Structures are given as C-alpha cells and as structure tokens.
Amino acid sequence: MANRKQLFEKAESWFESQGWQPFAFQKETWTAFLQGKHGLLNAPTGSGKTYALWVPIMLDYLKRNPDFTKHKPGLKAIWITPLRALSVEIKQAAERLVEGLGVPFEVAIRSGDTTSAERAKQSKKMPDLLITTPESLQLLLASKDYPNTFKNCSAIVVDEWHELLGTKRGVQMELALSRLKTIAPNLRIWGISATIGNLEQARQVLLGPDSEAYENSVLVKAVLHKKTNVISIIPTKMESYPWRGHMGFHLIDDVARIVKESRTTLIFTNVRSACELWYQRLLDKYPEFAGEIAMHHGSIDRDVRIWVENAIRDEKLKAVVCTSSLDLGVDFAPVETIIQIGGPKGVARFMQRAGRSNHKPGKESLIYFLATHAIELVEASALKKAVEKNVVEDRIPYLNSWDVLIQYLNTLAVSDGFFPDGIFEEVKSTFCYQAMTREDYQWCLNFIVHGSQSLHAYDEYKKVEIEADGRYKINKRSIATQHRMSIGTIVSDAVMQVKFFSGGFIGSIEEWFISKLKPGDVFQFAGRQLELYRIKNMQVLVKSATRKPTRFASWMGGRLALSAQMSELLRQELYSANHGKKSPELHAMEPIFKRQRKESIVPEADQFLIETFKTREGYHAIFYPFEGRFVHEALASLLAYRISLLEPITFSLAYNDYGFELLSDKEIDMQSVIDNDLFTPRFVHQDLQKSLNATEMARRKFRDISVIAGMVFSGYPGKTVKAKHLQSSTQLLFEVFRDYEPDNLLLQQAYRETFEHQLEEGRLIQSLERIASQEIVWKQCKKPTPFSFPIITDRLREKLSSETLAERIAKMTASYMKGTA
Structure with missing residues (x-):
C-alpha cells in the first residue's frame, strides 16, 4: 500500500508533465480527503478546484488498490454539477487525470441530455466516476435496488454549492446526502463553493448541522489573490435628468471599441430581452461584426448554445452577448474582457462574471461596467469598493420545505x-x-x-x-x-418551443409572451425577425420576416433586485457624495448632484428623503429608502394602505432599486403621514397581509x-x-x-x-427600523428631481413605445431645465 508521500509524488509529477504546479489549497484538500475527512472547499473559478478533488479521489483508490487486482466495476465517486453545460468539461478533466495516473476508471455523464440507450447501459453497469445533476441523482434514488448502486461509493462532490444553497435544489441535495450517508458507509462528502458571506453555515447545510460528518470536516480556503480590474464606461456628457430604460445604447461605440481591442469579449446583460436588443443593435450599427458575434441565453436552442460555447473555446468569435447562462464555471481561456451592462444587483454575481475574464490562476480579470442610466454609476462605484474589500452576500438556506x-x-x-x-x-x-x-x-x-x-x-x-x-x-x-x-x-412559467414552419427549432419562449401576439405579428427572438404563423400543440410555428419587429421577446423572470449587501454599499456611496474625495464615477455624476441639490437634497446617512411635486399626471410623493426593488414594492403597498386608513385616497405605485412613488389625483397630507408614524415597524405582518x-x-x-x-x-x-x-x-x-x-x-x-x-419581510422590517432612527426630510419641490426621474419614466415606459417615450422624455427634460442657469 503506497504511503501519502509516494501518492503525492505521483500526482505532482503528473502536474509537472502538464506544466503546472499544485497550489497549497489543492494539497491541503488532498491531505484532508486522504485522512477520511469531509469538507467544503472555498475557491474562485479558474483556480484549479476541479483537480483539488479529482486527484485525491483517484489517489485514495490507488492507496487501496496499488496493483488494481481488486478492481471491481461500479460507482466509486459522484460529481454533482448544477449546470449540465459544465459536465463535459468536468468529464474531460477527470479523463485527463485517469490517463495520466493510469487508473482503470470509466468516466460518464448522466443528465437530462443523456440518451436512453446510454442510461440503460449505465443501469446494467455503472461507471466508476459519474458526473450528474441534483435531479438525475434523485432519479437514481427512484430506481429499483438503488442501495446496491451506491454502497461502495467513497466520495460525492457537490460543485458550485453556493448556487444550490438558498434554493430548493439545495434542499433536494440535503435529502439525497442524508440517504447516501446511511447506504454508503465509507462516503466522503465535499462541497466546492465560490466566496459567499456565510461559508461556515454553507458547510453546516451541506453536511448536516449536528452530524458526525460535520464534526469530522474541514473548511479549506484557497488564498489566491486574483486581481480584478473594474473600469466604468463613463459618458462624456452627463445628462442632468437621467432616465431608466434607454439601455445604455448611447455608449454602443465604446462597447464596439472594447470588442475590437480584445481577443474575445463576453457582454453580460441581466435579462434575456436586453441580450436580444444589444445583439441586434451591435449588428445594426456595426455590420462588419456579422459572423463574429453571437448570442447565448437559456431560451436559445441547446445545440446553438453548445455551438457558441465551443466557438468561444476555439477563438472563432470576437464577442458573445449573454445572460447568466454563461455565469458559471464554463472555462473559456480565450476570454480577455467582460462588459457588464447595467447594475448586476449583487456583488457575488459581479465577481462571478468578472472571474470569466482571463480564466487562469494568477491572471488579472478585466471587467467594464456600463451604466444604463446615470444613477447606476453609484452602483458601479459601490461595486468597486466591494471588490476591494471582498464583501459578498450570504445565501439564506430554506427551512421546512x-x-x-x-x-x-x-x-x-x-x-x-x-x-x-x-x-x-x-x-x-x-x-x-x-x-x-x-x-x-x-x-x-x-x-x-x-x-x-x-x-x-x-x-x-x-x-x-x-x-x-x-x-x-x-x-x-x-x-x-x-x-x-x-x-x-x-418550476418555471409554461414554456413553448419556437419552430420554423418549414422545420428546425429556434428555442423556447414563455407562454405569457406569445399569448399577447396574434398570427402575422413580427417579433425578434434569438437574433432573428420572426412572423408568428400559428400555435399548435404547445409549439409556436414561425416564418422568417423582412418587416421590422414590433416586439422583442421578453421573459417574466427577468427583474433582479439589489441584494441587502449591495443596498448597504449603495447607501454608503451615495451619502459620501456630499463629502471629501470622490470616485471617478461620483465625480462624473456631479452635474446630477448639483441639479438634485438645486431642486431638493442629496441625503446624508442620518436623513430619510421624501419629495413631493405636481405634474400634469397628478400629485407625486417619492420616498428614497435605497433598499432594492422587492422591498420597495412591499413598502409602497404598505404605506399606501396605511395612508388610506387616514383618508380615502387611491394611488398608482411605481418603484425601482432606489425608491418608490405614490401617485394620486389628490394631494397627500404628508405632515399627517409623518406625525402618525406611518413608517413604524409595528404590525408590519398584519398590514402587509391587508395591503398587498x-x-x-x-x-x-x-x-x-x-x-x-x-x-x-x-x-x-x-x-x-x-x-x-x-x-x-x-x-x-x-x-x-x-x-x-x-x-x-x-x-x-x-x-x-x-x-x-x-417580500423579504425581514429586510423590510430592518429598513423601517432604520427610517425610524433617521430624520425625515420632506422637500416640496416645484418640479421632478434627477433622483425621481428614473422612477417616473419607468412608469411611463409601461404605456408608451420606446420611440414615443424617448420623445416624451426629451420634452420633459427640456421643460424641467427651462429657466435655470
């Protein structure tokens, strides 16, 4: 039986043959695994985390079977990945190692994409190493005589554990692990997670809070100082009245310049509809990009997505416009540059995307931030600080699902x-x-x-x-x-396949979007102009269209809200706008701050700002908690309900990440709102139930x-x-x-x-407690302020087409700027 020193030498010589050297965290993981420990490995993407665990799984086998005489076919280790797209790469890494160490292991994938023939083959004879998803693991537990399949399994690795934590797929994994611990007595459980705020709790959730596994476990942290360079694309001219919804297209030339200067660029948008729009706008303005740029999001046909992923690896594309479908671990070494369009709403998501650039240990990541409206530059400034201080969000686990x-x-x-x-x-x-x-x-x-x-x-x-x-x-x-x-x-909205009438799939789209169209309507999807022909058997049959599209495909799941950590950073950044040395982003926003101070104030940390003014739409009351869209949605309903108890009044509500608006045709008695302590955290639960x-x-x-x-x-x-x-x-x-x-x-x-x-009730109560400790500053303004403008224009956007909206906003801006020096 080989000792640990000999085993390590074997692994190190293989690393050397690849021109690599093992990191300290990899060796620490190998040691802990060979000692029989369970654990959680905290390592960023592109740091070699896959080999931190494939290596000891194989070394452990060599330790027990030095001459392979006792090699019995059957499952030895399972690697769980939340994304099917990652499984091919994990399999390739395992196969390289199997060959390099000369271990007689068969490696296979089992997921929703696995053919029924392959599955049947696996049920007769399981591979030694299986790469699968949480759902496919449950399916294995649903097969006859499953304890026999798992009894000799010695390791299970749950990759991207931070993605599963705080979701019901994570709960699914907890239940599967609770069963596997009983039927596979020698099982070692390991998770791999990028940085999250509650790493210790993440280990508890993975292993079970009071379990023997948790008692005999370690947390291994990869100390790799991967530098992330964040650059904001700052417009040369800053408008005094910023509005949300113009998507940042005025900076399209900057995006094209960055794309031309880099080997490969990933352009991240937060939602699929923005992905479609940006792809189209880039091609319209820069036709020379045809054939060099592609689009990737979860609703595009799987074969197309795989083609795009391979084309990035093979350096056949200059740029890909994508959504979170390319967030996770897919290793694209040629990608040099990332552009993030619009606030990513969370530090972890931003860091994950930044990590896709120069995806190799020791290389510096480069990410550009493009604000879709000027106030998002505050977010950019806050993100830079978060990256420097390494502030990341917690993932809150589910209870009693x-x-x-x-x-x-x-x-x-x-x-x-x-x-x-x-x-x-x-x-x-x-x-x-x-x-x-x-x-x-x-x-x-x-x-x-x-x-x-x-x-x-x-x-x-x-x-x-x-x-x-x-x-x-x-x-x-x-x-x-x-x-x-x-x-x-x-569980997602009902999804319908989009297919050419003449044959050939394009992708899938949500039923609610298609239900708004009638035959003959032209819409843009997957970078194509399509005319709806008819709907048959949950399939959307289309033809290519030459007419301009009237609609761009959009999806319900598209609205992200600021995380609690991001809101906190944003508030700190905004309050600092009144003091001392400013970041380049805040400096660029000076015309907006100047205008805001002229009409109202830029609040301090101990102030809660309320603005009221009248326009032809009615009486506006705008409140600024800076807590994110979901909290504001609940706060707006709560406050509207509480005001209605004082006087009968109806409101239309609007909100964004910075504040919310109550609009009515009758003036609110704001003094009585303040005097009656309507921001009290008392009775929130009961009032929320009645209000929303x-x-x-x-x-x-x-x-x-x-x-x-x-x-x-x-x-x-x-x-x-x-x-x-x-x-x-x-x-x-x-x-x-x-x-x-x-x-x-x-x-x-x-x-x-x-x-x-x-409704994030916990955050809602915290924000009400914070408001209770602040001085309420009520400003009666003569006209809308720069801070209120994005909220007002967002509401208009629901009613007007983009051209009419742009004209209307130009007129509003001109009238608000009138008579000012």
Missing part, C-alpha cells in the same frame, strides 16, 4: 419503498428539517397515502400504499411513471409548491398541460385548503415563502 420532502418520500416509495422511522431520523439530521416534529412528519406521510384531509374522497391523491410489513410503497405503474417525470424543483394582495401572491407561490409536491402533473413530453389549466387546478386546491383545511402544511408554506422570500 414540505413540498420537497413530499416529493422525496414519493421518490423512495417508487424505488424499493421505505420504513418511516429510519427515514425520519435521516431527514431530521438535515439543516432544512432540523426543527421538524413527529406531527409534521406524520402529516407528510398521511398526505402521500391519503391525500390531505380535505382530499380523502379523491383517489388520484392516494399514491403510496402501506404494505403488510409497514413499508411505504408506490405500486401503481402510472403513478410511478408520472412521479419519475416530475422529479425536480425548478398577499393571498394572490401566495396563490401563485402555491402553484409551484403543488407541482413540486406532485399534486398536479404538468404533462408528458410533447403534451404539456397549458399554464392556465395548471393554474386553475392549483387555484381550486388552494381555495379548498384555505376554506376547509387552514392548517395544511403546504398552504402555510405558500404564505411563509411569500413573506420570507418574495
């Missing part, structure tokens, strides 16, 4: 069945279900056997049978098939929960259930539970997730 637990219990019942007592202990050892009571668990068991109390009469909710020996099992083939097809926690349509929001949340828990089936491939049918069946269930079974755990979960995750 009953929908995921119900799906998991059905998964175990589909395979070999399960005995409830043993599974209770395993589930309770996870972070998500640590507070679960016997009553909660019994409720979930009753639910899978009988449906809930109010559904006892309906056989379709009775999935699991209790056998004579006490085993819980699904015996009906149709239920088993439906369950296997529904495994997963990603909390029931409507919970109803939408309940749709996702019902799909995950398997109460509704979204259809077989090619025969998807229409979104409106899905919505109506879940609404019916929601109403039944609300009226007859208010203590239903899934109903309670819908309300809890609405308040905790969607």
Whole structure:
C-alpha cells in the first residue's frame, strides 16, 4: 500500500508533465480527503478546484488498490454539477487525470441530455466516476435496488454549492446526502463553493448541522489573490435628468471599441430581452461584426448554445452577448474582457462574471461596467469598493420545505419503498428539517397515502400504499411513471418551443409572451425577425420576416433586485457624495448632484428623503429608502394602505432599486403621514397581509409548491398541460385548503415563502427600523428631481413605445431645465 508521500509524488509529477504546479489549497484538500475527512472547499473559478478533488479521489483508490487486482466495476465517486453545460468539461478533466495516473476508471455523464440507450447501459453497469445533476441523482434514488448502486461509493462532490444553497435544489441535495450517508458507509462528502458571506453555515447545510460528518470536516480556503480590474464606461456628457430604460445604447461605440481591442469579449446583460436588443443593435450599427458575434441565453436552442460555447473555446468569435447562462464555471481561456451592462444587483454575481475574464490562476480579470442610466454609476462605484474589500452576500438556506420532502418520500416509495422511522431520523439530521416534529412528519406521510384531509374522497391523491410489513410503497405503474417525470424543483412559467414552419427549432419562449401576439405579428427572438404563423400543440410555428419587429421577446423572470449587501454599499456611496474625495464615477455624476441639490437634497446617512411635486399626471410623493426593488414594492403597498386608513385616497405605485412613488389625483397630507408614524415597524405582518394582495401572491407561490409536491402533473413530453389549466387546478386546491383545511402544511408554506422570500419581510422590517432612527426630510419641490426621474419614466415606459417615450422624455427634460442657469 503506497504511503501519502509516494501518492503525492505521483500526482505532482503528473502536474509537472502538464506544466503546472499544485497550489497549497489543492494539497491541503488532498491531505484532508486522504485522512477520511469531509469538507467544503472555498475557491474562485479558474483556480484549479476541479483537480483539488479529482486527484485525491483517484489517489485514495490507488492507496487501496496499488496493483488494481481488486478492481471491481461500479460507482466509486459522484460529481454533482448544477449546470449540465459544465459536465463535459468536468468529464474531460477527470479523463485527463485517469490517463495520466493510469487508473482503470470509466468516466460518464448522466443528465437530462443523456440518451436512453446510454442510461440503460449505465443501469446494467455503472461507471466508476459519474458526473450528474441534483435531479438525475434523485432519479437514481427512484430506481429499483438503488442501495446496491451506491454502497461502495467513497466520495460525492457537490460543485458550485453556493448556487444550490438558498434554493430548493439545495434542499433536494440535503435529502439525497442524508440517504447516501446511511447506504454508503465509507462516503466522503465535499462541497466546492465560490466566496459567499456565510461559508461556515454553507458547510453546516451541506453536511448536516449536528452530524458526525460535520464534526469530522474541514473548511479549506484557497488564498489566491486574483486581481480584478473594474473600469466604468463613463459618458462624456452627463445628462442632468437621467432616465431608466434607454439601455445604455448611447455608449454602443465604446462597447464596439472594447470588442475590437480584445481577443474575445463576453457582454453580460441581466435579462434575456436586453441580450436580444444589444445583439441586434451591435449588428445594426456595426455590420462588419456579422459572423463574429453571437448570442447565448437559456431560451436559445441547446445545440446553438453548445455551438457558441465551443466557438468561444476555439477563438472563432470576437464577442458573445449573454445572460447568466454563461455565469458559471464554463472555462473559456480565450476570454480577455467582460462588459457588464447595467447594475448586476449583487456583488457575488459581479465577481462571478468578472472571474470569466482571463480564466487562469494568477491572471488579472478585466471587467467594464456600463451604466444604463446615470444613477447606476453609484452602483458601479459601490461595486468597486466591494471588490476591494471582498464583501459578498450570504445565501439564506430554506427551512421546512414540505413540498420537497413530499416529493422525496414519493421518490423512495417508487424505488424499493421505505420504513418511516429510519427515514425520519435521516431527514431530521438535515439543516432544512432540523426543527421538524413527529406531527409534521406524520402529516407528510398521511398526505402521500391519503391525500390531505380535505382530499380523502379523491383517489388520484392516494399514491403510496402501506404494505403488510409497514413499508411505504408506490405500486401503481402510472403513478410511478408520472412521479419519475416530475422529479425536480425548478418550476418555471409554461414554456413553448419556437419552430420554423418549414422545420428546425429556434428555442423556447414563455407562454405569457406569445399569448399577447396574434398570427402575422413580427417579433425578434434569438437574433432573428420572426412572423408568428400559428400555435399548435404547445409549439409556436414561425416564418422568417423582412418587416421590422414590433416586439422583442421578453421573459417574466427577468427583474433582479439589489441584494441587502449591495443596498448597504449603495447607501454608503451615495451619502459620501456630499463629502471629501470622490470616485471617478461620483465625480462624473456631479452635474446630477448639483441639479438634485438645486431642486431638493442629496441625503446624508442620518436623513430619510421624501419629495413631493405636481405634474400634469397628478400629485407625486417619492420616498428614497435605497433598499432594492422587492422591498420597495412591499413598502409602497404598505404605506399606501396605511395612508388610506387616514383618508380615502387611491394611488398608482411605481418603484425601482432606489425608491418608490405614490401617485394620486389628490394631494397627500404628508405632515399627517409623518406625525402618525406611518413608517413604524409595528404590525408590519398584519398590514402587509391587508395591503398587498398577499393571498394572490401566495396563490401563485402555491402553484409551484403543488407541482413540486406532485399534486398536479404538468404533462408528458410533447403534451404539456397549458399554464392556465395548471393554474386553475392549483387555484381550486388552494381555495379548498384555505376554506376547509387552514392548517395544511403546504398552504402555510405558500404564505411563509411569500413573506420570507418574495417580500423579504425581514429586510423590510430592518429598513423601517432604520427610517425610524433617521430624520425625515420632506422637500416640496416645484418640479421632478434627477433622483425621481428614473422612477417616473419607468412608469411611463409601461404605456408608451420606446420611440414615443424617448420623445416624451426629451420634452420633459427640456421643460424641467427651462429657466435655470
């Protein structure tokens, strides 16, 4: 049996043959793994994290099988990746090492893209190393005799753990790991995570808070000082009245110049619709880019996405306009430069994108920030400080996700069945279900056997049978098939395939967008002008069009809000605009600040600004908490409700990341708002429930929960259930539970997730507490201020086309600038 020194020498000589040298963090991980420890590796992308774990997995095998005489086929290690796109690269890295160390391992991928023939081959004989996704791992747990598949597995690596933490896919992983610990006694669990604020908690969630695995684990940090150079693209002329929605196209020449000067540039937009627009605008203005630039986002056909990824690797493209579809770990060494269009709304996302540039250890990353409106330059300035100080967000883990637990219990019942007592202990050892009571668990068991109390009469909710020996099992083939097809926690809007009438897929688009179009309408999607021909069998049939498009494809999931850390940085940066040395970004914004001070003030740290003014639209009241769009949406509804208790008044609401507006045809008595302490954090929960349509929001949340828990089936491939049918069946269930079974755990979960995750109630209360400690400064202005302008124009954008909007804004700006020196 080789000792550790000999094993390390073997690995190091392979590294040397590649022209590399192992980093200290890699060796630290190798040592901990070979000592039998579990752990979490904190390393940035492009730092060699993949070899930090493939190497010890293979060295451990060599240690136990020096001459390979005992080599038995079967699963030795599993590598979990949240993105299918990354699996090819992880497989290539493993195969290089297998060949270099001469280990007789077969490496394979199992994901949604794996063919049924390949899957059948794997079920007869599993590869030694398997690269898979959280969903495919659950499918393996749903197959007969699964303990036999996993019993000799010695390692599971969960890559990009920060991406899974704080999502229901993370909860899915917690449950799978709780089962694997029992059936594979020699299993070592490792996670790989980029930097997040709560790394220690991330390790707890991965391994189970009070588990033996957590006690015997390490946190390895890669200390690599990868420098990130952040450069803001600052316009030469700064408009005094900035407006949101002109997308930053006035800086298109700067973008083209950067693209021409770099080998390969990734241009990140926050949403898919902006990605489509930027791609088109670049081609319109610079036709010479044709064939040299491409587009990449999650709704474009998979084959096209793979072609784009390979073309970047092979240096065939000068630029790719993309969304978060290229955020994660795909290793594109030729990419030199990143351009971020618009505020990324979070430090972690910005750092992740910056890391795609010069994606090699020791190389400096270069990222340009292009503000889509002037006030976003404050965000740019705040991001620079965050990068310097390495401030990153926490990822908040889910608790008590009953929908995921119900799906998991059905998964175990589909395979070999399960005995409830043993599974209770395993589930309770996870972070998500640590507070679960016997009553909660019994409720979930009753639910899978009988449906809930109010559904006892309906056989379709009775999935699991209790056998004579006490085993819980699904015996009906149709239920088993439906369950296997529904495994997963990603519930999105109903998606329709877009296909040429003459044949050939283009990609997929959400049903709500297509429902607004009629045959003959022309829209832009995937960089093409398409005419809607007709809709048939959940497919959108189109023809190429020569007419100009009237609409650009857009997606519901597109609006990001500022994270709590980002809001805090933004406020600090803004308050510093009144003092001392300014960053280049704040310096460039001086004309805006000057104008803002003329009409109102730039608030200090201890001030909360309210502005009121009248325009032809009515009476505007604008409030500036600088807390991000989601918190402002809830605050606007809360305040409108509280004001309506003082006097009958109706409002239309608007909000962005910096503030919110209440617009009415009657003047608000602002002094009584201040005197009556309407910003109090007391009774927030009750008032929110009354002010927002909390029931409507919970109803939408309940749709996702019902799909995950398997109460509704979204259809077989090619025969998807229409979104409106899905919505109506879940609404019916929601109403039944609300009226007859208010203590239903899934109903309670819908309300809890609405308040905790969607409305960010915790942040809302914190911001109200902060406002309570500030001096309220109410400015009665004669006209809109630069700070209020983006909020007003955002509301107008909903009503006007972009050309009319641009004209209207030009007129408004001219009139507000009138009569000023």
